[in-house]
Amino acid sequence: MAATAAAVVTRPIAPEQASLWSDAWRRLRRNRMALISAVYLTLLVVVAIVAIFKTPYSYRAVGVALPYSGPSAANWLGADILGRDVLSRLLVGAQISLIVGVGTQVLVLAVGVPIGLIAGYYKGVADSVVSFIINVFYGIPDLLVAMILLLLLGPSLNNIIIAIVATRWMDMTRLVRGQTLALREREFIEAARASGAKPLKILFGHILPNALGPIIVQATFGVPAAILFEAFLSFLGIGVQPPTPSWGSMASDGLAAIRIAPHMVLAPSIALSLTLMAFNFLGDGLRDALDPRSRR
Amino acid sequence: MANPILQVRDLRTQFATEGGIVKAVDGVSFELYPGESLGIVGESGSGKSMTALSLLRLVPEPGRVVGGQVLFRDQDLLQLTSEEIREIRGRDIAMIFQDPQSSLNPVLRTGFQVDEAMLAHGKPKNQARARTLELLKKVRIPAAESRYKDFPHQLSGGMRQRAMIAMGLANAPAILIADEPTTALDVTVQAQILELLADLNRELGTAIIMITHNMGVVAGLCTRVLVMYAGEIVEQGPVEQIFANPQHPYTWSLLKSMPRVDALRHERLRSIEGMAPDLLRPPSGCRFHPRCPFRIDKCFTNEPQLEEVGPGQRAACWVTMDRARKEMGADELKDIRPGAGSNVHPGEDR
Amino acid sequence: MLTRGTLLYIGQRLVLIAFTVVAVSSIVFLGIHRLPGDALFNEHLHGTQYELLLHHYGLDKPLWEQYTSFLQGMFLHGNLGESLVNRGVPITPLVLRELTVSVEVGLFALIFTIGLGMLLGVVAALRQNSWVDYVLSTTSVIGYSMPSFVIATFLILLFAVWLDNLTQGTFYFQIGWTGTYGSIGEIWLPAFALGFPYASIVARLTRASMLEVIRQDYIRTARAKGLRETVITIRHALRNALIPVITILGPLVIGIITGGVIIENIFGIPGLGKEFANSILNRDYNIVIGVFTMYAALVGLANLGVDLLYVVIDPRIRY
Numbered sequence: 004m005a006a007t008a009a010a011v012v013t014r015p016i017a018p019e020q021a022s023l024w025s026d027a028w029r030r031l032r033r034n035r036m037a038l039i040s041a042v043y044l045t046l047l048v049v050v051a052i053v054a055i056f057k058t059p060y061s062y063r064a065v066g067v068a069l070p071y072s073g074p075s076a077a078n079w080l081g082a083d084i085l086g087r088d089v090l091s092r093l094l095v096g097a098q099i100s101l102i103v104g105v106g107t108q109v110l111v112l113a114v115g116v117p118i119g120l121i122a123g124y125y126k127g128v129a130d131s132v133v134s135f136i137i138n139v140f141y142g143i144p145d146l147l148v149a150m151i152l153l154l155l156l157g158p159s160l161n162n163i164i165i166a167i168v169a170t171r172w173m174d175m176t177r178l179v180r181g182q183t184l185a186l187r188e189r190e191f192i193e194a195a196r197a198s199g200a201k202p203l204k205i206l207f208g209h210i211l212p213n214a215l216g217p218i219i220v221q222a223t224f225g226v227p228a229a230i231l232f233e234a235f236l237s238f239l240g241i242g243v244q245p246p247t248p249s250w251g252s253m254a255s256d257g258l259a260a261i262r263i264a265p266h267m268v269l270a271p272s273i274a275l276s277l278t279l280m281a282f283n284f285l286g287d288g289l290r291d292a293l294d295p296r297s298r299r
Numbered sequence: 300m301a302n303p304i305l306q307v308r309d310l311r312t313q314f315a316t317e318g319g320i321v322k323a324v325d326g327v328s329f330e331l332y333p334g335e336s337l338g339i340v341g342e343s344g345s346g347k348s349m350t351a352l353s354l355l356r357l358v359p360e361p362g363r364v365v366g367g368q369v370l371f372r373d374q375d376l377l378q379l380t381s382e383e384i385r386e387i388r389g390r391d392i393a394m395i396f397q398d399p400q401s402s403l404n405p406v407l408r409t410g411f412q413v414d415e416a417m418l419a420h421g422k423p424k425n426q427a428r429a430r431t432l433e434l435l436k437k438v439r440i441p442a443a444e445s446r447y448k449d450f451p452h453q454l455s456g457g458m459r460q461r462a463m464i465a466m467g468l469a470n471a472p473a474i475l476i477a478d479e480p481t482t483a484l485d486v487t488v489q490a491q492i493l494e495l496l497a498d499l500n501r502e503l504g505t506a507i508i509m510i511t512h513n514m515g516v517v518a519g520l521c522t523r524v525l526v527m528y529a530g531e532i533v534e535q536g537p538v539e540q541i542f543a544n545p546q547h548p549y550t551w552s553l554l555k556s557m558p559r560v561d562a563l564r565h566e567r568l569r570s571i572e573g574m575a576p577d578l579l580r581p582p583s584g585c586r587f588h589p590r591c592p593f594r595i596d597k598c599f600t601n602e603p604q605l606e607e608v609g610p611g612q613r614a615a616c617w618v619t620m621d622r623a624r625k626e627m628g629a630d631e632l633k634d635i636r637p638g639a640g641s642n643v644h645p646g647e648d649r
Numbered sequence: 650m651l652t653r654g655t656l657l658y659i660g661q662r663l664v665l666i667a668f669t670v671v672a673v674s675s676i677v678f679l680g681i682h683r684l685p686g687d688a689l690f691n692e693h694l695h696g697t698q699y700e701l702l703l704h705h706y707g708l709d710k711p712l713w714e715q716y717t718s719f720l721q722g723m724f725l726h727g728n729l730g731e732s733l734v735n736r737g738v739p740i741t742p743l744v745l746r747e748l749t750v751s752v753e754v755g756l757f758a759l760i761f762t763i764g765l766g767m768l769l770g771v772v773a774a775l776r777q778n779s780w781v782d783y784v785l786s787t788t789s790v791i792g793y794s795m796p797s798f799v800i801a802t803f804l805i806l807l808f809a810v811w812l813d814n815l816t817q818g819t820f821y822f823q824i825g826w827t828g829t830y831g832s833i834g835e836i837w838l839p840a841f842a843l844g845f846p847y848a849s850i851v852a853r854l855t856r857a858s859m860l861e862v863i864r865q866d867y868i869r870t871a872r873a874k875g876l877r878e879t880v881i882t883i884r885h886a887l888r889n890a891l892i893p894v895i896t897i898l899g900p901l902v903i904g905i906i907t908g909g910v911i912i913e914n915i916f917g918i919p920g921l922g923k924e925f926a927n928s929i930l931n932r933d934y935n936i937v938i939g940v941f942t943m944y945a946a947l948v949g950l951a952n953l954g955v956d957l958l959y960v961v962i963d964p965r966i967r968y
Contacts, residue, residue: 036787036790141900142903142948142949142952143948144903144906144907144944144948145903145907146907146908146910147907147910147925147941147944150910150925150926150929151677151680151929151937151941153929154681154929154932154937155680155681155684227794231796234796234798235796235798235910235911238798238911239910239911239914239926239929239930240926240930241926241929241930251798254798254799254802255798257802258798258802258805258915261802261805261806261810262810265806265810268802268806269802269806272796272798272799272802272803275796275799276791276794276795276796276799279794279795279796280790280791280794280795282794283790283793283794284790287790355873357869357872357873359864359869385875385876385877386875387875388872388873388874388875389873389874389875389876390875393873393874394873396866396869396870396873398866401865401866401867402866402867402869402870403867403870404867404870404871404885404888404889405867405889405963405964405965406888406889406892406962406963406964407884407885407888415871415874415876416874416875419874419875419876419877419880420875450964450965452964452965463870466870466874
């Protein structure tokens with residue numbers, strides 16, 4: 004990643020790029036929903052990091068309050084079936100969600116960007132094979148395949164991330180491929196090729212920086228998709244395993260006690276919805292900012 | 300002559316854009332007589348299509364008819380409720396459009412789209428269908444029964460435009476407005492469609508308003524012509540007279556740039572030199588003066604009004620071609636490039 | 650509509666689906682049987698009892714023989730084997746019964762997805778840039794950001810718990826499947842929870858495509874004919890606006906099928922999804938394989954159905 008970042012700075016990029024980023028930033032600042040979302044997500048990240056070192060109670064400490072007891076001064080979000088502090092568990096759950104969300108997108112980028120670049124740049128057989136595989140994967144029901152994968156691999160945080168990447172890598176690959184196909188015909192790429200630049204340099208030094216906008220947007224939308232996926236799996240009991248809390252498994256536990264302790268299901272459900280919403284609003288904002296034509 | 304069937308008075312249509320108000324139609328007045336065929340000519344952006352759309356209140360957003368009257372059978376179409384104007388559309392005044400490819404709905408059967416014109420005005424389904432078949436035959440579509448069931452993409456461009464014409468004629472309207480009906484078609488097909496329109500005009504007595512940028516089309520079909528420039532009528536009169544003796548320099552340029560041998564062969568007008576006017580900031584005085592080879596000082600500041608220049612012929616020009624000819628001599632005039640905006644009145648120019 | 654070409658196309662697709670089903674079930678079968686320990690190792694059985702059971706399920710044979718007899722059973726007799734947890738329960742009739750339940754719930758969910766989604770999209774397009782449009786656009790983002798189980802939670806709270814508390818037990822909706830549609834909690838609420846997130850996506854797409862369509866020349870033609878606005882909107886605009894919506898129907902249907910796994914668990918609906926989740930939790934491998942095979946067929950057929958819908962909606966497409 005560091006090498007790529009350096010490349011962005013030092014290599015010549017398309018002339019319209021420089022002003023594009025400052026224009027985009029200006030447009031993004033005018034989008035109120037995106038800004039609120041960005042603030043919320045920043046807070047969430049800060050809180051999740053703080054929670055590594057300090058939570059009100061240990062997330063696994065049983066009986067810190069009466070089982071099912073509602074919100075109180077001591078336990079702001081009440082307690083669960085074993086008398087564990089819901090707030091502490093929610094904060095640790097936030098860590099899990101963010102790790103899964105960001106972790107999958109890092110892997111998706113690591114898989115999708117090179118494959119997409121190669122398929123788009125070399126076209127021909129490589130492209131046909133990649134396109135075929137992408138289409139096959141689009142035809143399979145992702146959640147079901149991820150469930151089977153977890154059954155085969157065994158449930159762990161790493162395997163959850165692997166299962167999500169295995170079923171959701173196609174969006175990014177297809178996007179990068181499409182961008183590369185379009186960019187490789189542009190004059191400044193032709194010029195680079197004519198001046199004898201090596202393919203690797205063209206791909207990562209010229210094409211990738213110019214496709215960065217759509218890639219960022221796609222990755223932003225990919226994070227909530229992965230978080231949702233993890234919540235689904237954990238809700239079904241085949242994701243994150245107890246006693247580690249996940250928003251999905253907390254909601255599942257809470258749903259069983261919905262009549263006597265609705266706070267148990269409401270807390271993780273609302274946290275999850277707000278987080279997904281924030282990512283989606285931010286993604287919308289980024290897309291509108293980076294591609295003004297798509298705005299209404 | 301009989302009473303006019305349609306009287307347009309001081310029609311004004313404007314578009315509110317981000318840059319300001321565009322006066323697409325700016326004070327247009329004319330009459331249409333029963334059974335006649337009237338041409339409206341001009342370059343793109345002259346306001347001819349917007350004039351036509353304004354008559355039936357079909358101007359697209361953000362356009363708006365802001366003033367004037369459109370009198371049809373003693374009622375002002377601009378004052379009707381939306382339900383009343385809907386009843387006029389397609390029944391009394393029908394309209395056909397430039398591109399039959401995009402003007403027909405791709406997911407509905409061609410015949411049904413003709414039916415609809417009648418169903419909209421209360422004709423029972425089976426009668427509508429019978430009449431559609433009759434109409435498809437009348438516009439010379441072969442194998443009408445099977446074409447009825449075809450979707451538009453299964454027809455050729457000419458067939459599609461014939462179907463559009465059938466649709467226009469469905470309710471035997473008093474007026475048919477044809478907005479560049481031949482522009483998107485092949486040359487031979489263009490001729491066939493024009494011939495068809497001429498025949499229908501003669502046989503059925505339907506009055507036709509023909510919107511075109513092609514003087515050749517006017518020559519072939521129309522009895523009277525309006526020449527529009529920058530949202531205004533600059534000259535009007537009987538076709539033969541205008542062709543023989545145009546008085547407005549713009550009309551003269553249009554005719555001069557018209558290919559003589561076969562008017563239909565060359566699709567677009569060989570464009571007149573100079574830029575078409577910016578309607579956001581129209582030129583002062585006479586709107587044609589920046590491109591006019593015969594302009595005088597007055598043209599920069601004062602706007603000319605339509606005035607009688609011959610029997611039934613009116614032009615809005617301070618100079619007029621008669622005077623230009625008189626002062627310069629016929630031979631010299633031949634060498635002047637139309638619309639060049641050159642100074643042939645050196646003494647009078649600023 | 651059903652030309653020779655179309656029938657041929659359907660035939661080819663069905664063959665392809667059959668191949669996919671075999672491939673998918675084979676991968677799952679072989680994958681599962683390579684797991685350490687055998688399918689019965691959870692039960693702590695000993696001696697002859699264990700041997701007998703192994704033999705009963707054919708687990709004492711080599712993997713290759715197990716696989717061929719599995720394929721034979723599936724194709725020659727439509728037999729997907731027997732549950733490992735509930736002894737003696739044959740899987741095929743069980744899964745088929747559950748399939749009908751899941752399809753039923755899925756179709757109800759599609760009513761919300763398509764019906765509600767298109768309605769909201771059309772309204773937003775016709776009132777472009779008004780407050781209605783703004784509210785709908787924002788709710789749309791909220792809609793697809795809400796996981797189906799969160800929507801389900803709120804529905805249960807609202808219709809079962811809070812309504813119950815509010816009326817002190819005199820009026821509320823029973824949640825749970827009886828197979829009789831006795832209460833909206835039985836199928837309408839789960840269908841709504843399942844369909845609504847996708848309805849938001851459909852609404853967005855419909856809005857965009859309606860805005861595109863109402864600027865088209867043929868809408869002007871329709872108006873010039875003297876058609877009423879309602880006829881123009883429904884017959885002329887909506888039909889065309891549907892075309893891009895169908896392109897995402899395939900993924901939507903897959904989403905509804907997979908989403909059913911969660912919703913069926915929440916609302917206690919005895920469908921394929923509930924069975925699938927339970928069988929994975931119980932490690933009832935035979936049922937996992939059976940249900941997954943059924944899913945592969947269902948997804949294939951649903952995609953075929955969507956592709957055939959194109960032909961109905963857009964006459965320019967022929968196979």
